[in-house]
Amino acid sequence: MSFDPTMALAPEAFRRRERWAARVAVAAARVLARRPPKSIAAILTTLSRRARPAGFEQASRARAVVTGTSLACASPQGCLARSIATALLCRMGGTWPTWCAGVRTLPPFGAHAWVTAEGREVGEPTPPGYHRVLLQVPPAREKDGPT
Template identity: 55%
Template structure:
């Protein structure tokens, strides 16, 4: 999967956050080897009990993944970057919307990203730039009566 990438590694990511990103990097890489149906199943289980991530929380997780791994920061690192960012958010008790899809303008390349508050996080593209093929959104919070 390709297209927009983190063209440079973010600076200012605290060491504990970088270490947490390194912790989730291997599971993200292994998860990326699974068929899409299995990825969706695993992420569907992991999102349980998590609050929806804010845009700031999701951006911090994405930045940490890019700071922890050059492969995640590169143009072909979208799948491990998005999976790692989702897992990193989950460690903090939140869940972004994890998405895969394609660009809607030629060339139609595959891409994986995270969204929060209804918008792609850190992609630098306008809304509607990608067409979703699969998404794992946070579960609705039960209302108290």
């Protein structure tokens, strides 16, 4: 039996307010995830305005709450909704991580979405450089627009 680190914390480990905020973020993320990538980036760019950059610990906590609240976001195929929900949950706290979408650099080809904070990928079990960023939405103070 394998161990899934995204489910390491039981939902009871989070405050009720965090769980409700995560449910709202996951619901919004599932709606946003159905849109084209450029549209997602444009919406997230608007939402990231006036937010402070998220710290690594805060982004990790947000990701843990999202994956502990939603089995769909905890699954390996839930990366897009998980990354959007994590960014939205951080935004509810007044901060914003860098939201990224890209591809694996090694075969087999595959798209992936994730968040970074303080220059590190948050909660990703892959080595640095494994993903290539094609689209990102960094905190407002670090950007002029979506890349």
